[in-house]
Amino acid sequence: MHTSERIERTLERAIVLAQGAGAPPLLASAMHYAVFPGGHRIRPQLCLAVSLACGDKHPAAADAAAAAIELLHCASLVHDDLPCFDDADTRRGKPSVHARFGAPIAVLTGDALIVNAFETLAREASASPGRLGALLSIIAAAVGAPGGIVAGQAWESEVAIPLGDYQRAKTGALFVGSTLAGAAAAAVDPEPWRGLGEKLGEAYQVADDLRDVLCDASELGKPIGQDAARYRPNAAARLGVGGAKALLEELVKAAIDSIPPCPGRSELRKLMEAQTSQFFPKELSLVAA
C-alpha cells in the first residue's frame, strides 16, 4: 500500500471513531473538516519514510505514529488560526475552522484532535504494545512543554523571543518527532535520526518564510505577509530572498547528508531530494530570472 493511502486510511478511521454514537454534530463535522482534505501530509510522510528506510518492522505502529503526528499538526493549525492568535480566516484554501464553526467549536476541535491523536496511537499500535511507550513519549515531547509546538506558539506571548528556541519548538519539534517516531516504530535507536528532523524543520521554516513573502494568498490557501504584520522573525526579510534561498539549499543538503546508515538509505535520499524540492516556492524561479 502506498504511504499516502496508509496515512489517509488511518486518519479516516480515527475521525470516524470520534464521530461515533453520541457525538455532538458540530464538533464531529469540525473534526473532519480540520483534517480533510489535507495538505501535503509532510510530517506523517516523513515518519513513514524513516520507518520504511529502517525496515518498517511494525507497520501498524508506524501508521499509528504518522496519523497521531498529523492529527496533532491539524490541531495546532486550528488553534493557531483562532482570533486570539493569528485570527486567520482561511486555511488550506477554505474558511478556517473558527471562521466556519465559531471560536468555541474551534477550541474544542483542537482539544479533541489532541486527545484523538493519543487514542489513535494506543489503538493502532496495539499489535506492537512494546512500541507504545516510546512512541507516546517521543510524540508528546514534540507537541507539549517545554520544547514542543505548543511551547513554540507560547513564545509569541513573551516580550523577548529567543529565535532559536522559538523556531526549534514551533516548527522543528514536530519534524524531529516524525523522524524519531519513524525509527522507534521500526524498533531501531531513534537518536541518530534527530539530525534529519532538525535540518528538515529548519529548511521548512525558511521555505515557509519565503512563501510568506513571495506567494499570493489564493495560491497559499492562507493569509500572506503575516510575519511582517505580526513582527515575527522571517529569514527572507532578514537575509533577502536570495540569501534565504541559499540557506534553504544548504539546509536541504545538510538534512539529506545527515541520514544515518540504514537498509533503505539510498532510496530515502532520493525520496528526500524529491520531497524537499517541493519546499522551494515556484516564485523563486521568477525571482532568479
Next chain:
Amino acid sequence: MHTSERIERTLERAIVLAQGAGAPPLLASAMHYAVFPGGHRIRPQLCLAVSLACGDKHPAAADAAAAAIELLHCASLVHDDLPCFDDADTRRGKPSVHARFGAPIAVLTGDALIVNAFETLAREASASPGRLGALLSIIAAAVGAPGGIVAGQAWESEVAIPLGDYQRAKTGALFVGSTLAGAAAAAVDPEPWRGLGEKLGEAYQVADDLRDVLCDASELGKPIGQDAARYRPNAAARLGVGGAKALLEELVKAAIDSIPPCPGRSELRKLMEAQTSQFFPKELSLVAA
C-alpha cells in the same frame, strides 16, 4: 504513602518536567498556576481508591492514571473559563488562567496540560508497560469525542441539547474514566466499575447544580448563578432544592451499592460515604431548617 501525597507528588513531577530547559516562562508559570493549589482532587482520589480496593497491584500505573486524569480535568477548567465559553474571571478562589495570563496563554496552557497528561501516563506507567494501552484508551475516551468531557462542552454550541448525552459527557465521563482506570491499573476487569463512576458523576452534577443555586461566589471560588445566566439545565432549578437534595441522596446510595465485589469493598464503601458527604453543600442544612 497517603493517596493525597501520591497524587500531589506525581502532579508536581509532571509540571516540573514541563517547565524544563527552554520552556517559555509564561506558559511554564500558567501550567503550574492551573494545577496548584488544587481543588478536592475528587477524580484522582476516586481512581486511587478503586485501585486500592482492587489490590493496587501496579501502584505507579495507578498514580500515573490518577495524575493524568487530574491534569485533563485542570485543562478542561482552563478552557471552559475562556471568554468564548463561560468567560469566568475566577476559579478556585483566584483569577482564572485567562484573567491572569491572557487568552492566548490560557488556550496553550490547556493544550499543554492535555499533552502532559498523556506524557505523564507513558512515563510514570513505564514500570508496568502492559497497563499502558488500556489506561490510555480509557482515559482518552473519557476526554475526547464522541463521549468525553470535550464533547460534553461542545454540546453547549448546539441548538438542541440532549440532556442525558450532555451530562454523561460533560461530567460523567471523567468519573467513569476514574473508576475504570483505577481498576485497569490494578489489572482487574474495569467494566464492573462503570456503574460506580456513572452514579458518582450524576451525583456530582446534581451537587454542582445545588451549589450554583445555593452558595455565594466567594465560598465557591468561582461565579455562581451561571446555569440560569447561560440557560443551562440545572437539577435544583428543575426539581426545587428539596427535590434535588432527595435525588442526590438517592444517587449517592446507588453509587455505593454499585461497588462490585473486591478485596477492599467494605473500606471503599466507608470511604465513598465520607467523600460523598462532602458533595452536599452546607447551605442545605440551613434550607432544611
